[in-house]
Amino acid sequence: MPIGLAPSARSTFAVHTVDNAALEGAPLLELPFNTGVRIRGYSAINQPNCQVIVEDFMPGDEFDWTFTHDEFQYCISGEMEVEVFLPPLYSEVVRARITPGTVYTYPVGARKHVKVIGEQPFRHLCFCPPSPDYPFPTHASLTGQG
Structure with missing residues (x-):
């Protein structure tokens, strides 16, 4: 583990094509602090600089989440309505309907x-x-390649 000014772990080049069949075969995972809500996903790329996750939220579900990064x-695909409560006091609220092709961001601390x-x-x-090294299965583990 790097200490002080020692070099940190570096990321490498990675490429991944979204695999819908693998995602649909991924296990449903309980979402912490949201009783009865289950999501599915897989870690497509996990490098020190970024983890990329392919993820599904299920039809009709409603839940809350707070971002630590x-x-x-x-x-x-699919659609969702989202309300984002922004730090530091969470009094600023942004509402949006997210549809296919939409890019959006959440800042650290947002709920x-x-x-x-x-x-x-x-x-x-x-x-x-x-x-953050979220514990999703990897694509390789879902497709028997790892």
């Missing part, structure tokens, strides 16, 4: 309330810099 997301709209999962890419 900055996060960038891109909607692939969100999500409502998935429609009959299909809300599928999106999460870009989490630096990697």
